[in-house]
Amino acid sequence: MEHKANSKYPISHIIGFLLSLLLTFAAVFVALKTRLSFTIVMWIIGSLAVLQAGLQLFMFMHVTEGEDGKANIINMAYAAFMAIVIVVGSIWVLTSGHAAH
Amino acid sequence: MGIKWNEILITGDPLIVGSQIAIVMTVIAIVGGLTYFKKWGWLWREWLTTVDHKKIGIMYILSGVLMFFRGGIDGLLMKAQTARPEMNFLDAQHYNEIFTTHGVIMILFMAMPFLIGLMNVVVPLQIGARDVAFPQLNALSFWLFFSGAMLFNISFVVGGSPDAGWTSYFPLAGKEFSPGVGNNYYAIALQIAGLGTLMTGINFIVTILKMRTKGMTLMKMPMFTWTTLITSIIIVAAFPIFTVALALMTFDRLYGTHFFTLSSGGSDMLWANLFWLWGHPEVYIVVLPAFGIFSEVIATFSRKSLYGYKSMVISIVGIALLSMLVWVHHFFTMGAGPAVNSVFSITTMLIAVPTGVKIFNWLFTMRKGRIKFTTAMLWSLGFIPNFVIGGVTGVMLGMAAADYQYHNTLFLVAHFHYVLIPGVVFAVFAGLYYWWPKMFGFMLNEKLGKYHFWLFNIGFNVTFMPMFFLGLQGAVRRAYTYSAESGFAPLFLVSAIGSIILALGFAVFCYNIYWSFRYAKRNVSSDPWDARTLEWATASPVQFYNFAVLPEVKELDAFWHMKKRNSGLVLKEEEIEEIHMPSNSGLPFYMAVVFGITGFFLVFEWHIAAAVAAIGIVIGLIIRSFDYDDGYHVTVQEIKNIESKWRKVEGGVKHHVG
Structure with missing residues (x-):
């Protein structure tokens, strides 16, 4: 965190935050505002969750650093x-x- | 608790009563001998509490030799029983118990400790380290393994042996069809030993990744270290599957759950599935370090660098990944359907590709090399043709459609003996002859070693080659007898004769250990084979801190190049610093004892007694948590004294080829 955040604006954090919000609202939208069957909704939400977990690993949890x-x-x-x-x-x-x- | 005292000791069978008497006599002899020679203190200080990786390795190897003897006797009994049709030497039940314990002991208590023993002795030396990453955990690994092995071994005199095959398939292994305590031994003893193995895996991954000496990058590691690293990774990946499967088996047998039963929604095939999800990687856990041993031995005695080092590394990693993807080939006939069987057929045959790469690399290493026919090299040369037979028959078995013919016949039994004996046992013998001077400061007799090799090799082929043909004629495995009309008798008799030659070979090996221990010359140099890797850069036997000054590595085969350049061989006195070493601990031995006792009570389903004994385990964990012993320092003067004993002042390594 130190060597990047100190030198420049934490751009990757902001992108990560926005993408996380987007994925979360997408899940909410699919669940509440569509008429897809229960199974399909579960599949979509599950996929979005896995995507978001992966995203957070890279954007916030610094798996590639150190x-x-x-x-x-x-x-x-x-x-x-x-x-x-x-x-x-x-x-x-x-x-x-x-x-x- | 419902203890049935009258069922504990097995009585009535003369063979078993004989063993009971032998066990009691041996124990009396050992206890008496230790007391008479006043060796109790020495045993406790030097061995039982040691955390030195070399001594732990030697204890593993000793256990391996003992277990080889036990498993070998099982094998000989089976061969005696099937030597002639309709023999009455063993009854069906006794035969079932013997092939079960033969399998379990040979894989888990012979092959594993032999290889882990060699890993323990050699790997820290090869990477220029002073010990493994967690020395006390290493001692705990050994003692848990030993505890599990002993618990398993007493089964045949106390309570009855497991009798459902080394694969222990459900529903046969369940309480419904095997109500005795025998299969409880399987579930609990293997669990305890498996804990030790898992810890070894973790320990060696950390050791190899974190404790390499200066300059030794991953691609400059000796091949045996590479195979140990990959083996450790497979251990950590695969052993938890077995741990879970055994735990579920224990619940089924002891507490009436229905994971693998036929009734109440259990799935018997789930056991086979989980067993082989661990069992197939297990095959590679034992064979990969063996490949590493051959790589070292062949390179040393061909006097060349290992051919295709990079492709060797890639193929080990490839084998490791593929090893997780082939488990269904052990039960093609379960009827999983054409899609499943086809996929697993293909993955199985794919494994032949990296294995073939390795075989060719060894052959190319020898090409144009100046080969020295030492005993270690003979074992490596013998390995190649025999292992190829095992490999080719493996590909035959890997074809799912054809497997319906071979399945459960002696063809299969011959195949896996052709893989495991050349692949593991030959490697262990090669490794023992090769590293023996490093461990003990004297060599095993080369002439006796050659008798050992030829007897063992001929005996092995005479024993198992006929079994291919018996299997093709339809002789099933695990059958305790056969009729005279079947026409199997001549080949079975040949096989039995072979097993005697095989046993003679092993006897020569044991005699060789005895002979060399008493009479072999003690003035071998630190590098008797003119070898290539760092373990030969220090004294033989290795001083307890391994290296006075940690060596620096610049390239592959570091020690070879150090000798060529004549650099780094002389110890400069001003470079010696104090060495930090770990203290001995009695805790691992204590843990083995309480784990053994708890396991024993669980086997007999005395739950309250087991719960009480398990408190001992928790106490051990608590004591360890409050252990603030940071080890001790070896003074510079002491190091100088020890080093001056094996180095001449002018330095250099003496060359001596036996």
Whole structure:
């Protein structure tokens, strides 16, 4: 935070803040002002939430900065990979084919 | 608590009664010997409380040798039982218990401690560090592993062994079909040992990322260190899956939940799914460090840099990622449907690509090299053709459609023995012959080593090659007998004879340890093989602080180039500074004891006793939290005294090839 915020106007924070607001209101709009089915609304809100979480990691939580910046990215990518493989993989394997019936 | 005292000790089977007597006699001999030679204090100070990575490594390796013996006896018993049709040597139940413990012990209590032991001894030295990142945690890792291993091993004399296969598939492994305590041992002992392994993984990731000596960038690390790093990452990724699966199994068996049962909405195949989500990466956890050992040994004895270092690194990382994506090939016949089976078929065959890259790299390393046929190099050379047979049959099994034929036959059993024995056991032997002088200050006898190699190698092939053909003829695995009409008898007999040759090979190895311990020359230099990496830049056996002054690395194969340039080999007295070292601690040993006791009570489902014993675990954690011991400093004078014993004043490393 120090080495960037001190030298210039915190432009990335403002963009991050505005984008977060935008994503939040978009979610509210989809939920309250549209007539999409419940499932579709959940999918849209969920996607917006994941987008916003990712956005905040970069804009506010400085994952790319500091001496461990690269390692942080690799860690998170690997963790996401593992979580997807284990959860989605298990569900896929156990619910496809005649084994599930 | 409902303790059934009459069910605790297994009685009636002469084999088991014999073992019980042997165990009691051994314990008496050990206790008596320690008391007679007044070695209790020495044992406690030098070994039980040590946090020195080299001693912890040696204890791991000793456990590995012991467990190899135990698992090997299991294997011999199976081979004896199937030597002739309709044998009555073991009954079906006893046979089930033996193939289960054989599998678990060989993978988790033989291969793992051998490799983790070598990692412990070698990796901090290779990266120029004074110990691992968390020395006391390292001791705790070992003692938890040991506690789990011992708990598992007493099962056959106390309460009965697990009998549902090393994969322990539900519903068979559930309470409904296996009501005895045997499978409780599986769930709880492996949980305790697994905790230790997980901690080792974390410890080595931090050690390798944070404690490399000056100048050693990631791409200048020796290959064994690279494979250890990737292995540790796989451990941290995969072991929690097993931890969770075992915990759910424990709940199912001890507290009546229904995660894996047939009734009440449980899913038995979920166990198989979770088991192999861990189990397949586990295969790579044991085989990757072994690849690292071969890389070191082949480079040293070809007297060349490892060929294709970068492609080696990329292929290890590739194997690590792919290892998470192939688990379904262990149960293609579950019937998951063509889409699932096709995808996992393809990922399985993809793994052959990076593995093939590695094989070619080793071959190219040897090309035009001046190869020295030491025992360590023989094991590495023997590994390549045998492992290729294992790999090719693996690709055959990886074709989902064909797998319906091979599944559950001895073809599969032959395949994984052809992968694991050359891939892991040969590597461990190569590593032991190679690093033995570094650990103990004397070499293992090379001549006995060659007998060991040839007996073991021939015995291995005679034992397992017939099993490919038996499997193709339809002989199923895990069957305790077969009829004379099946026509299996001749090949089974050949296989049994092979297993005796294999056992003779192992006996020669044990004799070699004994012989070398008593008679081998003690004046080996610090670098007897004219090797390439930093572990050879310090004394043999290594002094407790590893390096008087931490070496500085400029390129790959750092020590080789130091010798070529004749720089950095002489110790300059003014550079010596005080060294900060960690203190010994009895806490890890204490934790092993309370974990063992708690586990034992849980196995027998004496919940109140287990809860009381578990308080001991919490007390251990509290004591550790208030531990303010910051270690101690080794004085400059003491370092000078120790260094002068192995360095000549003029310095330099003596060359000596045995």
